[in-house]
Amino acid sequence: MHRRVSSLITDGVMVFAMLLGTCAAASAAMSSAAAPAGLAAVRANCSGCHREVSPGHFDRISEERKTPEGWAMTIFRMRHLHGVKLTGKEQATIIQYLSDVQGLAPSETAPARFALERRPNVPDLKLPYHLHEMCGRCHSLARVALQRRTAAEWLKLINFHVGQFPTLEYQEGSRDIHWWKIATTELPGELAKLFPFESAAWRNWSGHPHPSLAGEWIVHGYTPGRGDYYGTARIRRTARHRYRARYLLHYASGAALDGSSDAIVYTGFEWRGTAKLGGKRVHEVYFASTDGMRITGRWFLTDHSEIGGHWVASRATGAPQIIAAIPSALKTGTTERVVVVGIGLRGSVELGPGTKCKVLERTPYGLILSASVQSNAAPGYRTVRIGQVHGRNLLAVYRRVDRLKVEPSLAIARLGGGTLAPVDAQFHVIGYTDVVGAGGKVIPVRLGAVPVTWSLEPFNAEAARRGDVRFAGTLSQEGRFLPAQGGPDPKRRFSADNTGDLFVVASHRDGKTPITGKAHLIVTVQRWINPPIY
Ligand code: HEC
Numbered sequence: 383m384h385r386r387v388s389s390l391i392t393d394g395v396m397v398f399a400m401l402l403g404t405c406a407a408a409s410a411a412m413s414s415a416a417a418p419a420g421l422a423a424v425r426a427n428c429s430g431c432h433r434e435v436s437p438g439h440f441d442r443i444s445e446e447r448k449t450p451e452g453w454a455m456t457i458f459r460m461r462h463l464h465g466v467k468l469t470g471k472e473q474a475t476i477i478q479y480l481s482d483v484q485g486l487a488p489s490e491t492a493p494a495r496f497a498l499e500r501r502p503n504v505p506d507l508k509l510p511y512h513l514h515e516m517c518g519r520c521h522s523l524a525r526v527a528l529q530r531r532t533a534a535e536w537l538k539l540i541n542f543h544v545g546q547f548p549t550l551e552y553q554e555g556s557r558d559i560h561w562w563k564i565a566t567t568e569l570p571g572e573l574a575k576l577f578p579f580e581s582a583a584w585r586n587w588s589g590h591p592h593p594s595l596a597g598e599w600i601v602h603g604y605t606p607g608r609g610d611y612y613g614t615a616r617i618r619r620t621a622r623h624r625y626r627a628r629y630l631l632h633y634a635s636g637a638a639l640d641g642s643s644d645a646i647v648y649t650g651f652e653w654r655g656t657a658k659l660g661g662k663r664v665h666e667v668y669f670a671s672t673d674g675m676r677i678t679g680r681w682f683l684t685d686h687s688e689i690g691g692h693w694v695a696s697r698a699t700g701a702p703q704i705i706a707a708i709p710s711a712l713k714t715g716t717t718e719r720v721v722v723v724g725i726g727l728r729g730s731v732e733l734g735p736g737t738k739c740k741v742l743e744r745t746p747y748g749l750i751l752s753a754s755v756q757s758n759a760a761p762g763y764r765t766v767r768i769g770q771v772h773g774r775n776l777l778a779v780y781r782r783v784d785r786l787k788v789e790p791s792l793a794i795a796r797l798g799g800g801t802l803a804p805v806d807a808q809f810h811v812i813g814y815t816d817v818v819g820a821g822g823k824v825i826p827v828r829l830g831a832v833p834v835t836w837s838l839e840p841f842n843a844e845a846a847r848r849g850d851v852r853f854a855g856t857l858s859q860e861g862r863f864l865p866a867q868g869g870p871d872p873k874r875r876f877s878a879d880n881t882g883d884l885f886v887v888a889s890h891r892d893g894k895t896p897i898t899g900k901a902h903l904i905v906t907v908q909r910w911i912n913p914p915i916y
Pocket residue numbers: 385387390424427428429430431432442443446456457459460463464465466476538539542
């Protein structure tokens with residue numbers, strides 16, 4: 383017997399019309415042997431409530447497109463709210479299938495990828511039509527922008543929200559606007575215009591086979607707090623949607639970051655890997671370019687998604703190119719080892735006016751140089767030329783560091799407590815030197831990471847009075863803030879929680895006067911619900 387919900391939601395009230403019956407005639411007409419495993423799994427597990435209106439078209443399910451994380455969140459809800467029972471394998475098959483047939487095209491996910499990559503402390507999307515006030519106060523607007531629906535489906539989603547969270551308008555403090563009126567009249571049409579179910583991007587992407595990602599790759603990445611890393615990756619295809627990767631990577635300091643990954647590729651480009659990197663368990667959220675020549679994204683620690691690194695892999699067989707110079711700035715009057723990461727780097731090497739260099743070593747990922755900068759060399763960007771290829775603004779020459787920028791400029795850390803790990807905050811610093819350009823205009827030249835010492839200061843007089851620096855947590859010399867434990871602290875006034883309002887201060891000493899850079903850090907309470915898309 384199958385339960386079926388015919389009209390799921392009407393006017394903000396969920397109406398469950400439980401119908402008794404067997405599978406729809408349409409699905410019986412499709413030979414189950416011919417249907418792919420994913421379609422068969424949807425038919426077997428979902429069609430009891432979501433009627434198969436025509437072969438392969440399920441009520442509600444087939445009128446929206448989402449990322450793999452989006453499908454995972456919906457299916458999680460089917461299980462915990464609507465009692466759907468699925469084995470891990472069935473769930474994986476369904477997420478794979480729905481992401482492939484109803485996913486988002488690469489250009490459609492691009493603006494909101496930061497949410498899939500779980501980049502911490504990124505400002506949310508800016509969207510029109512009151513969307514911030516209407517939808518952006520409970521969760522990110524990225525969650526909205528990572529879906530595509532018909533206007534009718536957007537309206538059903540809004541009705542679901544009110545049905546499921548009847549206190550919604552109060553909860554998100556939206557009494558400043560006519561929430562219900564706007565949500566049910568203007569918004570579905572506007573959302574369908576911004577995020578339409580049918581799009582040329584999706585037709586183009588889903589209409590042709592996607593490139594295999596197997597092969598040899600050159601990797602360059604950056605881990606805030608640790609710096610640049612680089613090396614090679616070898617990717618093998620183990621099944622239609624599956625890959626195994628082997629990484630030979632290290633930091634500029636020499637510390638190894640080797641590893642291996644088992645990945646599933648959804649929608650032909652959404653790489654989701656479970657990996658071991660430098661001995662740590664990490665998740666990979668990467669995206670292959672449409673031509674299959676680059677894989678970019680972010681990896682993060684499985685148990686601390688706020689800690690991770692940026693990743694760019696370029697095909698080793700691609701056109702010759704210079705990817706990065708490490709370090710990216712050289713001081714006048716010094717000689718340093720410089721690693722130039724790139725593809726097909728052959729021919730003479732030049733680092734521009736006032737510099738001299740020689741090749742010390744050729745590696746699979748590029749060249750290792752010894753570079754000297756004359757003491758009177760003019761500060762500014764240099765173009766790196768190797769044979770026929772060149773890289774602009776990859777390298778700078780400087781006399782002194784004039785300014786520091788601490789990133790992110792505003793961060794949120796969360797206390798640990800109970801079974802919940804604290805949410806750390808990782809800072810890193812970028813140095814700049816000022817170059818006077820034409821007409822006396824000061825142009826800041828980016829130097830990349832510079833050595834600093836880290837410290838904490840109260841953000842204001844109130845934070846100083848409360849002793850936030852002492853209670854809220856500690857800052858490591860790698861720029862990682864480790865929050866204190868949550869819960870009442872008897873050592874604090876009123877046994878307050880160990881929250882805090884702080885400045886994170888980086889200071890760089892070059893000669894007598896230290897220069898500093900600051901960022902704002904708010905240390906707040908735990909967040910108990912952490913879905914895949916915040
Ligand atoms: C027991 C009945 C039941 C089963 C079985 C069921 N669902 Fe649902 N589904 C619902 C109800 C009720 C809603 C509307 C409320 C909601 O969105 O949670 C819904 C809504 C949906 C939506 C629309 C959600 C949105 O984002 O607006 C999707 C997509 C969906 N289900 C997918 C599935 C998939 C995939 C399966 C099979 C794995 C499935 N459902 C199985 C009851 C069910």
